[in-house]
Amino acid sequence: MAGAKEIRSKISSVKNTQKITKAMEMVAASKMRKAQDRMKAARPYADKIRNVIAHLGHANPEYHHPFLTPRAEVKSIGLIIVSTDRGLCGGLNSNLFRETLRRMQAWEEEGKEIKLCIIGSKAAGFFGRLGGEVLGQLTGMGDTPGVDELIGTVKIMLDAYIKGEIDELYIVSNDFVNSMTQSPVVEELIPVEPEQQDEYKHHWDYIYEPDAQEVLDVLLERYIESLVYQRVVENIASEQAARMVAMKSASDNAGQLIDELQLIYNKARQAAITQELSEIVSGAAAV
């Protein structure tokens, strides 16, 4: 029975791999659902702030916050790249990087400088190999990041904008379309697009404490932080969805491999038995 033992041990090793990929698939599925819940939970905050900002903008047309005013000349662009911390999630990160590079190159051809801010160790590794001007980075957030972890990285970019080091701020991350589809999207964070609402036709205004400018400063900062947080959570949902799909196909492949190996093993076993029989028969005939 030549090779039968080897085949058997190979089957058991593939089975073990399949167990792991199946477990990872299930873990990813449950984490994806949790991340989706967090995505939904984060929405009311941003919506409420957007309402207040729209209101403020409507009530105080004379006050222009720098975050709300587009700059005439855009020389330099800030880009926050949101990637995953871990691999084994199909082509998620490379699709994201391809789209990012395409945009970056287009900007560079227009003569704009690019300053990066990196979230997630995959992007850190990628741009660490390639170079690029990186202002800030954040890695190792885990599956449940908090807004508090993002404050520093976002602040770097906001400060850079206020100092005039960058004239526009974008964020690139994966959009969670559904559990099968995730697509990279580039979104503009600054200047903030004020919401156009027709219902704000009335002419009352808030009382501001301490004053309108300070309130608007804080609100806009929180608003951009919450947008970045949303993108990060959405990226985690995308990561888990991509991993789920990748692990499902890995488990399927392992199953196929096991079937094939099993067939080879059975054939080898049968051949061995046939051979043994014919040996016995021919041996008996010789006596």
Added chain:
Amino acid sequence: MAHLHVDIVSAEHEIFSGEAVMVFAPASQGEVGIAPGHTPLVTQLAPGEVRVQLESGEEQGFYVSGGMLEVQPHVVTVLSDSAERAEDLDEAAALKAREEAERVFHDKDAKIEYATARAQLAEAAAQLQAIQRLRKRAKR
């Protein structure tokens, strides 16, 4: 009887949403009490307790570590911060992220070689495609 609709939200989740008769909040200039019909107000909140008096007379308290309070005659929105915030704390966090970047990207060229980058990505994509093709062939 007039009511207030109260929403307490943080960037991470919704904390409370419902009807109330009175809301007390720790505004940065001192505690404020808001009854229905209050004049529109936007103010910063200091860390403290937001108390919501329900119709049943029951009172619910929520701790906020700062944030914003928005009042319209019949709607009160508390935008709670999810962390302790202060200018120097934020500054420290920013500094940390910047140092992290400098540590990792130290002595890296600021110029990106797009050709190299694309080659690397193409390689990864080709690998994936090859795997998919192999899988299709296996199924046939």
